C-alpha cells in the first residue's frame with residue numbers, strides 16, 4: 297500500500313472530483329489517497345464519487361478550514 | 375456474461391438523461407455514465423460561491439443521478455476543447471450564447487471516442503424530439519449523429535420510436551418496442567415515468583444545462599469579448615462572470631463587486647491578478663478592477679466601490695487600493711451617488 301496526496305485547493309467543484317478521479321485511475325487497489333480541497337462542495341462530492349465508483353472513504357471532514365478526504369482505492373477500474 | 379452489451383449514457387444531472395439511462399438498464403444493458411465539464415455548467419460553482427446557497431444541501435446532480443441509478447460516472451474536463459464550440463459554433467447560437475447543436479455534437483463525439491477506447495457498444499442520451507428549439511428537432515437530431523461520427527450507435531431511448539432504428543435496435547441488443555415515443559415540450563410523460571421508477575427529488579433546471587442559456591450571463595460574456603476586442607476566454611474569466619455585480623464605466627475597464635460574503639471570499643482568490651479595492655473606513659465589498667484602468671479610472675472605481683459600502687451615505691469613504699505587485703495606497707473619496715451610475719454601466 298502506498299500513501300499519496302492530492303492538492304485540490306483553490307479550484308471549484310467539480311474540478312476537485314475530476315482531479316481525484318484522474319489521480320485514482322493511476323493508483324493501485326489498496327493505495328491510499330489524501331485529498332485536500334477548499335471548495336466545501338468537495339466534502340459531499342468526493343465521497344459520492346467514491347461510493348458510485350467502488351472506492352472506500354476512510355475519512356471525510358474539515359481540518360484547519362480545509363476539506364480533507366482520505367480514500368482507499370478499490371478494485372474497480374473506475 | 376461475455377456478450378453483455380455496454381452503453382455509455384450522457385448524464386447531465388437532469389431528469390431526461392436519468393430516465394434514458396434507466397430505460398436501457400431495464401433491458402439488461404450494462405450502463406455507465408459520462409459527464410462533461412465545460413466550465414459553463416450550472417453545477418456546483420455558484421452553490422459553492424454564494425454563502426446563502428451553502429445553507430441548502432448541496433450536491434452535484436450528475437453524481438446524485440449516477441448514485442440513484444447505481445452506475446459509475448466518469449467526469450471529463452473538456453474546458454479547453456470546448457472553447458472552439460463556444461467561440462466558433464458552426465450552427466450558430468440559440469437565444470443567448472448557447473451553441474446547443476454544436477455542443478451536443480461535440481459531446482456525442484467525445485462519448486464516441488470514449489466507447490471506442492473502453493470497449494463499449496453504444497451511446498445513449500436523454501434527448502426528446504421537439505423539446506428544445508435548437509438541438510432537439512426532427513431535422514437536427516440526425517445532424518448530431520452525423521457530425522459526431524457516432525451515426526447509428528447513438529440511441530435516444532426517450533424518443534427512439536419516432537426515429538429510424540439504430541444499430542442496437544436492429545441487432546436486437548435492445549428491444550425497440552420497449553423504447554419510448556416522447557415528443558414535444560410537455561414534461562408530463564417524463565414525470566410519469568419518473569414516478570413509475572420511484573425517482574423523486576430530481577433536478578429540474580429551468581433554462582438548460584448551462585450558463586450559456588442565461589441571458590444575463592451571455593450579456594456579460596459578450597461584453598467581455600467586445601471590451602477586449604477579441605473572442606476568447608480562460609476558465610478564470612468565465613468563473614468570474616458567474617460572480618458579483620459587473621459595472622463597466624468605460625470600454626477599457628470594469629469593476630467586479632462582491633455582493634455578499636461568499637462572493638467576497640471567492641474574489642479574494644483573484645486578488646493577486648487584479649488591482650482591487652477594499653473599504654477601510656466602513657464595512658464594504660471586495661472590488662476587483664479588470665482591464666487597463668488609468669489613475670482617474672481608479673479614482674472613479676473607488677467612488678463606485680464606496681457606493682456599495684456601508685459608507686454610501688457618508689461624505690467621504692477611505693479605501694485601500696492594492697495593485698497586483700502588492701503596492702498599496704489609500705484613497706479617500708466621496709461615494710458616487712446612485713443616480714450618477716448610469717443604467718448601462720451595469721453589464
Ligand code: SF4
Pocket residue numbers: 472473474475477478509582583584585586587
Ligand atoms: S444548454 Fe449548454 S450544455 Fe446544454 S446543449 Fe446547450 S450549450 Fe450544451
